[in-house]
Amino acid sequence: MNAVDQxxxxxxxxxxGLAPASVRPLVSMLLIIAGLMAAFGTCFAxxxxxxxxxxxxxxxRFGPNRVGPFGLFQPxxxxxxxxxxxxxxxxxxxxxxxxxxxxxxxxxxxxxxxVLPFGRNMSAIELDAGILFFFAIGSASExxxxxxxxxxxxxxxxxxxxxxxxQMISYEVxxxxxxxxxxxxxxxxxxxxxxxxxxxxxxxxxxxxxVFTPWGLAGFALxxxxxxxxxxxxxxxxxxxxxxxxxxxxxxxxxxxxxLFFLGEYLGxxxxxxxAVTLFLGGWQAPAQWLEWLPSWGWFAAKFSALxxxxxxxxxTLPRLRLDQLLNFAWKFLVPLAxxxxxxxxxxxxxxxxMAIRWLLCAGLLAVPYVWLGRHWNxxxxxxxxxxxxx
Amino acid sequence: MLGRGILRGLIETWRNFQGSYxxxxxxxxxxxxxxxxxxxxxxxxxxxxxxxxxxPLAGLRCTACSICxxxxxxxxxxxxxxxxKRPDYLGKMQFHPxxxxxDMAVCMECGICAEVCPFDSxxxxxxxxxxxxxRRMVLRMSDLAKSNDYFRQIHPTExxxxxxxxxxxxxxxxxxxxxxxxxxxx
Numbered sequence: 001m002n003a004v005d006q007x008x009x010x011x012x013x014x015x016x017g018l019a020p021a022s023v024r025p026l027v028s029m030l031l032i033i034a035g036l037m038a039a040f041g042t043c044f045a046x047x048x049x050x051x052x053x054x055x056x057x058x059x060x061r062f063g064p065n066r067v068g069p070f071g072l073f074q075p076x077x078x079x080x081x082x083x084x085x086x087x088x089x090x091x092x093x094x095x096x097x098x099x100x101x102x103x104x105x106x107x108x109x110x111x112x113x114x115v116l117p118f119g120r121n122m123s124a125i126e127l128d129a130g131i132l133f134f135f136a137i138g139s140a141s142e143x144x145x146x147x148x149x150x151x152x153x154x155x156x157x158x159x160x161x162x163x164x165x166x167q168m169i170s171y172e173v174x175x176x177x178x179x180x181x182x183x184x185x186x187x188x189x190x191x192x193x194x195x196x197x198x199x200x201x202x203x204x205x206x207x208x209x210x211v212f213t214p215w216g217l218a219g220f221a222l223x224x225x226x227x228x229x230x231x232x233x234x235x236x237x238x239x240x241x242x243x244x245x246x247x248x249x250x251x252x253x254x255x256x257x258x259x260l261f262f263l264g265e266y267l268g269x270x271x272x273x274x275x276a277v278t279l280f281l282g283g284w285q286a287p288a289q290w291l292e293w294l295p296s297w298g299w300f301a302a303k304f305s306a307l308x309x310x311x312x313x314x315x316x317t318l319p320r321l322r323l324d325q326l327l328n329f330a331w332k333f334l335v336p337l338a339x340x341x342x343x344x345x346x347x348x349x350x351x352x353x354x355m356a357i358r359w360l361l362c363a364g365l366l367a368v369p370y371v372w373l374g375r376h377w378n379x380x381x382x383x384x385x386x387x388x389x390x391x
Numbered sequence: 392m393l394g395r396g397i398l399r400g401l402i403e404t405w406r407n408f409q410g411s412y413x414x415x416x417x418x419x420x421x422x423x424x425x426x427x428x429x430x431x432x433x434x435x436x437x438x439x440x441x442x443x444x445x446x447p448l449a450g451l452r453c454t455a456c457s458i459c460x461x462x463x464x465x466x467x468x469x470x471x472x473x474x475x476k477r478p479d480y481l482g483k484m485q486f487h488p489x490x491x492x493x494d495m496a497v498c499m500e501c502g503i504c505a506e507v508c509p510f511d512s513x514x515x516x517x518x519x520x521x522x523x524x525x526r527r528m529v530l531r532m533s534d535l536a537k538s539n540d541y542f543r544q545i546h547p548t549e550x551x552x553x554x555x556x557x558x559x560x561x562x563x564x565x566x567x568x569x570x571x572x573x574x575x576x577x
Contacts (some may be wrong), residue, residue, distance in 0.1 A: 060417045062418070187428075300511045313408075316408075318400065374393025387396055387399055
């Protein structure tokens with residue numbers, strides 16, 4: 001078990017050991033980077049095709065199924081197409097910024113993977129303030145998006161970039177606030193420590209994952225909503241709303257630069273999903289004691305894939321929001337709830353650990369504001385609705 | 392409560408997702424080049440010319456009257472009359488086309504030519520796989536000529552009606568011929 005669990009770590013150690021001692025730290029770091037890029041690059045390629053297939057199935061059609069078995073080689077065909085397309089730079093564009101924007105998006109996104117623990121002893125660097133590093137790096141993508149929109153000299157790009165900035169800055173607040181109770185619980189900013197704090201089982205079978213507490217569940221939901229908005233995915237894909245803005249800040253990009261934006265977007269999603277797994281779903285911990293024989297990275301991958309599927313599922317279900325609804329939702333609903341959640345987490349930890357009472361009290365403290373805010377956050381009391389198409 | 396509609400929507404998409412794997416009602420896609428729907432009788436694409444007998448060009452019903460070319464809203468039909476006459480199915484001497492071209496790039500497949508043709512010569516075809524590897528879009532007489540058997544095969548009802556009408560005309564002409572030669576000869 002231990003050998004399989006640590007297979008990536010030991011392979012990396014063995015390969016680094018082959019290098020001369022003077023360059024060993026450098027080689028060791030490069031190996032980790034290469035491993036991460038290979039793993040998540042493949043993950044990106046697979047996700048693009050599986051997402052399209054899943055979306056297809058949810059819309060009652062086959063997805064791509066022409067290239068290779070079950071269409072699994074579709075990403076290769078896409079890559080060839082992207083690479084052979086003409087790279088068009090608009091005449092009046094700011095050429096330097098236009099060139100730099102896709103890089104400025106992709107590089108920080110890769111950096112975010114450095115602090116995530118993918119398995120036992122499997123994080124590239126164990127920063128004491130890993131989560132701070134993650135959020136700091138994650139917010140750099142806003143700059144890249146605005147660079148892209150501004151340098152394109154196109155009104156659609158600019159409006160898209162404007163929307164992106166408004167959306168990403170608004171949703172950064174609930175994203176971070178939803179994660180704060182976890183930091184309170186773990187008492188640490190380091191991601192491996194947060195995973196460690198979620199180990200063990202209550203009553204012998206309920207894992208100590210944060211998602212199984214009221215504040216954790218609420219935080220998880222808030223975090224997922226904010227993460228969807230942060231990674232510009234449906235239903236929060238206003239910055240690139242095809243029907244309104246052509247493709248928003250991507251309008252003037254083609255060929256490989258466009259592919260880089262795509263890559264950056266998906267990697268951003270992966271990173272924030274990995275963080276959600278780490279913060280709320282117990283990271284690489286197994287959900288039950290008798291399942292611990294499976295390698296830790298396998299559990300991380302399983303939870304990670306499940307969350308990615310959830311994102312695809314939501315994308316297939318929900319229509320796009322309007323901009324004012326989007327911002328109202330962030331500031332009038334998510335942020336107050338996240339703050340209440342912080343308070344509830346404090347109550348949870350101050351209360352003696354008599355399970356049922358504590359659970360019910362905290363759940364009630366969250367449910368009441370949820371229902372009240374859900375009715376009144378928009379200033380109008382909603383009438384009963386009829387979902388004609390869903391019935 | 393906020394979020395109920397979202398949950399209902401999620402359930403709906405989930406039903407689609409798993410249903411598409413076993414419920415043929417849900418997955419109605421026909422994967423075209425491999426699978427094809429059975430063709431419909433009243434489908435129509437480009438026009439074609441019917442010939443009787445074995446030789447496509449000699450047996451053409453077309454008499455180069457140019458009604459179709461005049462009626463065509465897109466003016467995609469070009470007809471040049473032949474100088475010599477040939478007897479038609481009733482034994483009457485008729486002109487025949489020397490050139491009959493249809494510009495497929497212009498034809499909008501409206502079927503007016505087939506409606507106005509008094510000789511049941513031009514009819515609408517059912518072929519739809521018309522893409523090719525060159526840009527030759529003008530169909531010549533030899534490309535357009537197709538046998539009556541083909542017409543019977545693609546539009547059986549209409550072909551039966553046309554055949555019956557033509558047989559009736561032929562019978563009448565025959566009867567006339569059998570009756571009239573006597574006064575004509577006298």
